[in-house]
Amino acid sequence: VQATGSRFNQPVWSGEAHSLKVEKILFQGKSEYQNVMVFQSSTYGKVLVLDGVIQLTERDECAYQEMITHLPLCSIPNPKKVLVIGGGDGGVIREVARHSSVEKIDICEIDKMVVDVSKQYFPDVAVGYDDPRVTLHIGDGVAYLKEVPEGTYDAVIVDSSDPIGPAQELFEKPFFASVAKALCPGGVVCTQAESIWLHMDIIEDIVANCRQIFKGSVNYAWTTVPTYPSGMIGFMLCSTEGPPVDFKHPVNPIDENESQKSVRPLKFYNSEIHTAAFCLPSFAKRKISSK
Numbered sequence: 001v002q003a004t005g006s007r008f009n010q011p012v013w014s015g016e017a018h019s020l021k022v023e024k025i026l027f028q029g030k031s032e033y034q035n036v037m038v039f040q041s042s043t044y045g046k047v048l049v050l051d052g053v054i055q056l057t058e059r060d061e062c063a064y065q066e067m068i069t070h071l072p073l074c075s076i077p078n079p080k081k082v083l084v085i086g087g088g089d090g091g092v093i094r095e096v097a098r099h100s101s102v103e104k105i106d107i108c109e110i111d112k113m114v115v116d117v118s119k120q121y122f123p124d125v126a127v128g129y130d131d132p133r134v135t136l137h138i139g140d141g142v143a144y145l146k147e148v149p150e151g152t153y154d155a156v157i158v159d160s161s162d163p164i165g166p167a168q169e170l171f172e173k174p175f176f177a178s179v180a181k182a183l184c185p186g187g188v189v190c191t192q193a194e195s196i197w198l199h200m201d202i203i204e205d206i207v208a209n210c211r212q213i214f215k216g217s218v219n220y221a222w223t224t225v226p227t228y229p230s231g232m233i234g235f236m237l238c239s240t241e242g243p244p245v246d247f248k249h250p251v252n253p254i255d256e257n258e259s260q261k262s263v264r265p266l267k268f269y270n271s272e273i274h275t276a277a278f279c280l281p282s283f284a285k286r287k288i289s290s291k
């Protein structure tokens with residue numbers, strides 16, 4: 001499969017492609033929103049593809065799901081109510097459920113086919129739905145947030161696909177404003193924020209919008225994900241006005257001994273890589289100078 005990143009012929013990353021060898025196609029369908037495919041790869045386990053773009057593979061999904069979740073949740077002392085926008089595969093809510101302080105997990109995914117396909121083909125990812133604290137809302141995250149009372153959540157995680165297609169609105173200012181309203185004072189948001197190698201212009205826009213809307217801290221972090229374009233993906237970490245949040249030094253670290261003893265130990269995240277995630281190469285630092 002060539003992940004060319006082209007939706008409706010608008011290349012999200014033109015001039016390059018990443019290929020995985022296909023052993024067998026396991027599912028192909030078309031939802032209301034996008035083409036959905038699952039295939040067995042030769043070296044990365046099963047792979048979920050939306051409109052030709054790799055969303056997750058069994059082998060490296062841990063890097064993305066663990067980092068997008070624990071970077072925000074380990075940065076605040078006592079997360080209780082968490083909202084996930086997107087993330088229909090269930091990986092992020094699987095990671096949120098590791099935090100014993102969390103009492104309520106809402107997830108709003110626009111495409112029910114993503115949920116159903118993940119439950120059928122990626123049980124170790126969709127296991128997140130088994131947690132009794134989880135409530136699944138099928139619908140548009142933008143509309144969902146408009147109904148949320150002010151200050152409802154301690155953390156919001158925006159696990160979106162790319163800004164071409166159904167997720168386009170999740171990269172725009174009105175959406176960030178609705179997230180800020182839904183967060184309590186000192187609440188945090190973590191959004192999928194593309195690649196510094198491919199999307200510096202998109203990232204600069206996101207940073208500028210976040211700086212205007214989130215009056216706490218605004219930081220960019222990143223991790224390696226071999227099967228994402230350029231082999232890495234970034235995250236925007238923002239906090240609202242209120243108790244200061246130092247994203248670079250987790251106040252609520254995951255108990256790594258506990259994790260090692262659990263049935264599903266962390267595969268990627270730890271406190272050192274948390275801090276390291278905020279270190280940027282000079283070309284990016286110049287453009288994303290964090291507050």
Ligand SMILES: NCCCN[C@H]1CC[C@H](N)CC1
Nearest residue numbers: 054055056087091159160161
């Ligand atoms: N829970 C995994 C969702 C995957 N998120 C996105 C997939 C497509 C990538 N280009 C960016 C991240």
